[in-house]
Amino acid sequence: MRPTREGARFLLATGLIGLAAMNTGNNLIYIIFGMLLSVLVLSYALLRTNLSGLLLKVEAERPVFAGQKAYFRITVRNRKKRFTSYSLRIRFPKGLLAEERTGFIPVVAPGSSETSEVELVFRRRGSFRYGDFVVESSFPFIFFYRRVTVQVEGEVVVYPRIRELELDALRRGASGERTTNRPGRSDDLLVIREFRCGDDMKHINWKASARSESLMVKEFTEHESRMITLVLDNSSPAEEFAFERGVSFAASVAWKLGLEGFLVRLAMCGAEVSFGTGLEHVYRVLDALADAEDGSSEACPGVDDVEEGEGMVVVILKNELSPMAAIAAGEGTVVVNAASAL
Amino acid sequence: MQHLLYKSLTAALALTGCASLIVSGELNILFMLPGLAIFLGYYRYLTGKPPISRWLVAGLAVVEIFVLGFDALVVSRDFLIALAHMTIVFQALKSFDFHEPWDPLQVYFMSLLQLIIASEIGLSMVVGSVFIVFIFVFIAVLVVSHFMKEGTIDHVDFRRPMLLISITAFVFTLVFFVSIPRLKSGIWGRQAGSGIRTVGFSGAVDFSSFGDVLGDDTIVMRVEIKDSRPVPLYWRGSTLDRFDGVTWTDTFRPRERIGSNYGFFTFKAYDFNLDELIEQYVILEPLDTEVVFGLGEIAVLKSQSRILYRNKAGTIILPQKSRRRYSYTVYSSLEPHELDKDEFNRDRVRYLHLPRGMERVRGLAREVSGDQALPPMERARLLEGFLLNEFDYSLQTTRPPRGVSAMEHFLFNTRTGFCQYFASSMALMLRSIGIPSRIVIGYSGGEVNMMGNYVIVRQNNAHSWVEAMIEGRWRRFDPTPLAAPSVSTGFQQALDSIRMQWYRYVIGFSGSDQRAMVRTFTMPVIRMPEFRGVQLRFRPVYVLAVLAALSVALYLIFVRGIEHRGRSYESRAYLRFRSRVMRMGGRVTDSSAPHEVLDEAVANGVDPEQAGEFIRLYERARFGGRGLDSGQRQDCERLLVRIFHEGRGER
Numbered sequence: 001m002r003p004t005r006e007g008a009r010f011l012l013a014t015g016l017i018g019l020a021a022m023n024t025g026n027n028l029i030y031i032i033f034g035m036l037l038s039v040l041v042l043s044y045a046l047l048r049t050n051l052s053g054l055l056l057k058v059e060a061e062r063p064v065f066a067g068q069k070a071y072f073r074i075t076v077r078n079r080k081k082r083f084t085s086y087s088l089r090i091r092f093p094k095g096l097l098a099e100e101r102t103g104f105i106p107v108v109a110p111g112s113s114e115t116s117e118v119e120l121v122f123r124r125r126g127s128f129r130y131g132d133f134v135v136e137s138s139f140p141f142i143f144f145y146r147r148v149t150v151q152v153e154g155e156v157v158v159y160p161r162i163r164e165l166e167l168d169a170l171r172r173g174a175s176g177e178r179t180t181n182r183p184g185r186s187d188d189l190l191v192i193r194e195f196r197c198g199d200d201m202k203h204i205n206w207k208a209s210a211r212s213e214s215l216m217v218k219e220f221t222e223h224e225s226r227m228i229t230l231v232l233d234n235s236s237p238a239e240e241f242a243f244e245r246g247v248s249f250a251a252s253v254a255w256k257l258g259l260e261g262f263l264v265r266l267a268m269c270g271a272e273v274s275f276g277t278g279l280e281h282v283y284r285v286l287d288a289l290a291d292a293e294d295g296s297s298e299a300c301p302g303v304d305d306v307e308e309g310e311g312m313v314v315v316i317l318k319n320e321l322s323p324m325a326a327i328a329a330g331e332g333t334v335v336v337n338a339a340s341a342l
Numbered sequence: 343m344q345h346l347l348y349k350s351l352t353a354a355l356a357l358t359g360c361a362s363l364i365v366s367g368e369l370n371i372l373f374m375l376p377g378l379a380i381f382l383g384y385y386r387y388l389t390g391k392p393p394i395s396r397w398l399v400a401g402l403a404v405v406e407i408f409v410l411g412f413d414a415l416v417v418s419r420d421f422l423i424a425l426a427h428m429t430i431v432f433q434a435l436k437s438f439d440f441h442e443p444w445d446p447l448q449v450y451f452m453s454l455l456q457l458i459i460a461s462e463i464g465l466s467m468v469v470g471s472v473f474i475v476f477i478f479v480f481i482a483v484l485v486v487s488h489f490m491k492e493g494t495i496d497h498v499d500f501r502r503p504m505l506l507i508s509i510t511a512f513v514f515t516l517v518f519f520v521s522i523p524r525l526k527s528g529i530w531g532r533q534a535g536s537g538i539r540t541v542g543f544s545g546a547v548d549f550s551s552f553g554d555v556l557g558d559d560t561i562v563m564r565v566e567i568k569d570s571r572p573v574p575l576y577w578r579g580s581t582l583d584r585f586d587g588v589t590w591t592d593t594f595r596p597r598e599r600i601g602s603n604y605g606f607f608t609f610k611a612y613d614f615n616l617d618e619l620i621e622q623y624v625i626l627e628p629l630d631t632e633v634v635f636g637l638g639e640i641a642v643l644k645s646q647s648r649i650l651y652r653n654k655a656g657t658i659i660l661p662q663k664s665r666r667r668y669s670y671t672v673y674s675s676l677e678p679h680e681l682d683k684d685e686f687n688r689d690r691v692r693y694l695h696l697p698r699g700m701e702r703v704r705g706l707a708r709e710v711s712g713d714q715a716l717p718p719m720e721r722a723r724l725l726e727g728f729l730l731n732e733f734d735y736s737l738q739t740t741r742p743p744r745g746v747s748a749m750e751h752f753l754f755n756t757r758t759g760f761c762q763y764f765a766s767s768m769a770l771m772l773r774s775i776g777i778p779s780r781i782v783i784g785y786s787g788g789e790v791n792m793m794g795n796y797v798i799v800r801q802n803n804a805h806s807w808v809e810a811m812i813e814g815r816w817r818r819f820d821p822t823p824l825a826a827p828s829v830s831t832g833f834q835q836a837l838d839s840i841r842m843q844w845y846r847y848v849i850g851f852s853g854s855d856q857r858a859m860v861r862t863f864t865m866p867v868i869r870m871p872e873f874r875g876v877q878l879r880f881r882p883v884y885v886l887a888v889l890a891a892l893s894v895a896l897y898l899i900f901v902r903g904i905e906h907r908g909r910s911y912e913s914r915a916y917l918r919f920r921s922r923v924m925r926m927g928g929r930v931t932d933s934s935a936p937h938e939v940l941d942e943a944v945a946n947g948v949d950p951e952q953a954g955e956f957i958r959l960y961e962r963a964r965f966g967g968r969g970l971d972s973g974q975r976q977d978c979e980r981l982l983v984r985i986f987h988e989g990r991g992e993r
Contacts, residue, residue: 028461034518038511106494132935141484153965
């Protein structure tokens with residue numbers, strides 16, 4: 001229990017009134033002194049009660065990007081049977097954020113939960129353990145406050161900063177007519193095969209079905225152009241600024257094109273996310289980029305790992321001496337200088 | 343926008359503070375007039391009008407400080423009264439000056455100051471009523487101010503907590519009031535007691551306090567008088583022989599210890615015939631004195647006490663104050679006996695002592711007592727008659743002007759007072775004309791209960807009179823005129839009874855009351871049976887020591903136990919772990935996170951794997967929302983044993 005500014009004055013006043021009571025022996029001053037002492041005792045007792053029996057839960061609303069507003073839901077459950085908890089201020093752990101942010105829950109009835117949404121901005125990407133949250137309250141008066149530290153399990157993954165990029169060149173460069181022998185969404189027929197659960201009904205070939213007396217569907221080829229491989233150079237330590245720009249560039253490309261339906265693959269030293277599509281896949285790519293570390297000593301992708309015919313390759317290089325520079329020499333490869341990537 | 347209730351409570355608190363000063367009746371109306379602006383100020387505040395300029399408020403405040411100086415030095419000549427005037431004006435100024443949400447705090451502290459001043463300048467029951475209102479409003483407004491500060495006043499139903507906390511705080515206030523040790527150091531300023539007192543027996547006669555003296559119907563004793571009842575009845579208690587200008591005290595020390603002779607105590611040194619003495623059977627209620635009362639001079643006393651004391655002035659004293667009714671039989675003589683001349687002469691100076699500054703009293707005494715050639719008895723009768731006829735009885739006294747003693751104020755200014763003033767004046771006047779004298783305090787009269795044929799003596803019967811040494815005997819004189827009989831209605835009596843309770847148990851609550859309360863509560867525990875010839879006694883220090891030990895034990899058993907029980911198994915186990923780490927020298931505080939405790943444990947030689955496993959279990963159970971099952975708890979216990987016993991033992 002710590003005094004606020006008003007509380008310090010209150011303590012001073014209590015001391016002086018106590019002295020006055022003892023000096024004069026005046027019972028009316030003893031009454032006032034008794035009243036002030038009762039405020040002290042009640043402050044202590046109610047502050048303890050108010051903050052006891054609380055369960056804290058913190059959830060982040062995905063996705064969380066560095067430099068963008070993120071939303072956290074703080075839920076406080078009051079496990080006490082009789083006492084309502086008032087005026088709960090929840091402070092985020094120091095170090096998690098550049099600026100101090102708090103959530104506030106005015107009242108939590110016994111046995112119930114209340115949620116507060118907190119808007120905050122992370123400056124850096126990465127995975128952050130929640131750690132020690134501080135729950136604070138000054139109820140019932142304004143003279144003292146109490147803090148309890150609550151360790152919250154879990155972590156929040158902050159994705160790299162997403163920039164506005166001009167991606168038309170990448171889209172055009174990857175929009176050739178070549179097709180692959182993989183099933184996809186082009187207009188070129190690949191094969192007619194038996195219907196499988198999940199197939200689109202509009203692709204049923206009725207003539208072939210009649211002939212074979214079973215449902216047959218048409219399967220189309222995939223355009224190679226909708227595949228993009230992002231190669232991030234994290235081989236040797238470089239200027240942090242340049243590396244972060246490279247990471248941010250890769251994340252921006254993955255986020256934008258991934259949401260447009262491109263098959264996105266990420267390759268860097270120590271980590272690889274193979275081709276995939278959809279939001280969850282994009283999150284996997286962003287997860288890898290969130291934790292990407294420069295100067296990795298792990299094995300780096302080589303020329304053999306980037307096969308020809310697997311779409312566009314974008315190599316984000318820090319410098320020409322990088323072991324990944326060889327990949328950049330391949331046909332149809334776009335090389336991006338990390339330092340000037342954005 | 344500030345909540346209307348918050349504003350209303352602030353206004354109520356300010357007005358309560360001002361009212362507490364006004365009802366004391368000590369303030370100057372002229373200096374309070376600017377304070378009327380408070381109504382306009384709070385009207386504006388409550389209706390949402392903007393505050394006035396801060397410069398104007400500051401300017402007026404500076405002017406008021408000059409007024410304070412003028413008031414204190416020239417008009418009221420009392421700093422406390424001047425301060426009271428100033429606080430009323432400041433409250434009025436503040437009512438126009440609410441800029442910030444926390445500005446009302448200044449009003450609260452100002453009201454608190456006003457209440458303190460009020461408690462110093464007036465002790466009436468009306469002030470007490472204001473106190474009770476103040477306590478409720480003060481606590482309520484503090485709770486509301488919390489919600490105001492948090493900005494949740496419009497979203498939270500604060501009325502229930504506000505009410506509950508106000509009531510609880512009031513109860514706590516009462517508890518603190520009766521339990522705070524009464525220490526009266528009197529280092530600076532006015533001292534308590536400068537107000538109203540109640541009628542009753544006290545071991546001294548004191549003229550340091552003024553104001554009303556209230557009646558007290560409490561029964562002091564019931565007395566059966568064998569044979570005929572003498573008239574008037576003077577229940578003699580003790581004598582006071584020294585006056586320092588303010589207080590009369592008994593200076594006879596040491597006391598003579600008298601042992602019981604088959605239950606009888608004989609005090610009189612001269613021959614007497616028991617049949618000629620008046621026999622009285624007395625049932626004395628517990629009193630705040632050790633003095634024994636009886637008619638006239640007590641010669642023999644019969645009681646179950648083993649010892650009694652008697653001083654040279656004839657006061658009979660119990661070894662200690664009686665905590666319960668004390669009954670005894672006294673045999674006393676109404677006729678004063680002749681004293682041994684040599685023995686008396688040794689104390690003669692004592693009975694002629696006068697404090698400084700009694701010249702006017704001496705002059706009056708000489709003027710009233712006539713020719714010096716008159717016999718002492720006649721001169722004493724003249725003085726007694728002067729006081730009886732020229733002065734009026736009143737339980738109201740006023741404070742004398744600066745530089746005037748209470749006696750002079752009585753004799754030359756007011757000419758009204760109660761028995762202590764009359765007896766003291768006569769004793770001093772007798773001394774100033776060379777007649778040895780002393781004051782006797784006790785009770786006079788009583789109410790005869792015709793049904794039981796006994797006399798009921800109440801605190802209202804407390805009285806002081808004079809004894810003068812004339813012709814070798816102590817002669818009684820009573821210069822106090824009869825009080826006008828008053829007829830009070832039932833309502834007046836009820837009101838008086840409430841006032842009596844207020845003054846007795848609030849204003850007059852003292853350390854002895856606290857001790858009596860402690861005795862009442864602890865009596866079943868600490869009072870031991872009395873065996874014949876064996877009396878077990880407890881020194882207060884032992885009782886306090888036992889109480890302190892009990893408090894510690896109760897704290898350990900209940901408070902710690904409750905704390906412990908209130909926590910889950912996981913928390914308890916973790917706290918044990920943490921406290922062991924602390925004992926091992928780990929720098930751990932209440933706010934240390936589990937991983938910090940773990941780091942400290944490892945740094946102090948605990949096996950990191952086992953400690954890490956324990957912390958992992960704890961965190962999973964504590965923050966994962968699912969407690970440990972019985973098997974996991976056993977694992978936990980085993981881990982703790984291994985961590986702190988086996989593991990460290992192997993090292």
